[in-house]
Amino acid sequence: MKRFFLSPFYHVGESHLVFNMMSLLWKGIQLETSMGSSEFASMVIALVGMSQGITLLLAKSLLLFLDYERPYYAQYAVGFSGVLFALKVVLNSQSENYTNVYGLIVPARYGAWAELILIQMFVPGVSFLGHLGGILAGLLYLKMKRSYSGSDPLTAIIRGVCGVLRWPLRFISDMFRLRRGRISGRGTVGGRQTGNVSGIWRCQACTYDNSGWLRTCEMCGTTRTSNTGSSGQASRGSRDLTLEDLRRRRVERFG
Secondary structure, three states: OHHHHHHHHOOOOHHHHHHHHHHHHHHHHHHHHHHOHHHHHHHHHHHHHHHHHHHHHHHHHHHHHHOOHHHHHOOOOOOOHHHHHHHHHHHOOOOOOEEEEOOEEEEHHHHHHHHHHHHHHHOOOOOHHHHHHHHHHHHHHHHHHHHOOOOOHHHHHHHHHHHHHHHHHHHHHHHHHHHHHHHHOOOOEOOOOOOOOOOEEEOOOOOEEEEOOOOEOOOOOOEEOOOOOOOOOEOHHHHOOOHHHHHHHHHHHOO
């Protein structure tokens, strides 16, 4: 059972691992963007189990019906290639375009089959049953997806787990946002100021409501005078600013 679930995550060397991860990156970006992270994760988990199960059934069938014990059943297969073949089937299932498979132009929906044959012909030591099991797993997944119209329970579980893990991060983010809000003000511009608001002073140059913690206006950079209260007043000179002066101050303020 341990080898059944962990063999896709073992690789025979760095080149094997890098090649598979590059293929996963190329296919995963397109699939995850189109279906969402939760559904993509549930699909990968399902394809890992299905590809491993189909590969095992194929090897057992060859042992029972054709007595192929040494070539298939008594040898091991490792790597993520079976799942990658399944992802390739899912990715190209609705495509009407053509794809380049090691220099051979074929319809995209048959690209996985062409790659299966070419890799078996030119790359020694690859697992034919592992790759074939991945293709069959992708076809079976598509058939089950079309026949089942309800919500995927595995996707719902993954979304629930992600929501639980995301809650502490959201809580910490809200704490920092509130703390930053007290200091920076984030006031409003213009409008009528009805009464005095505690901790808020209005810039008379640009009518921006600033936090009481600030000494200069966030919008135009006008300095707050020392005799301002909670709804403070700026210097009289700032009231006579022209629109061009105000624009220049804002440009200088925000770089």
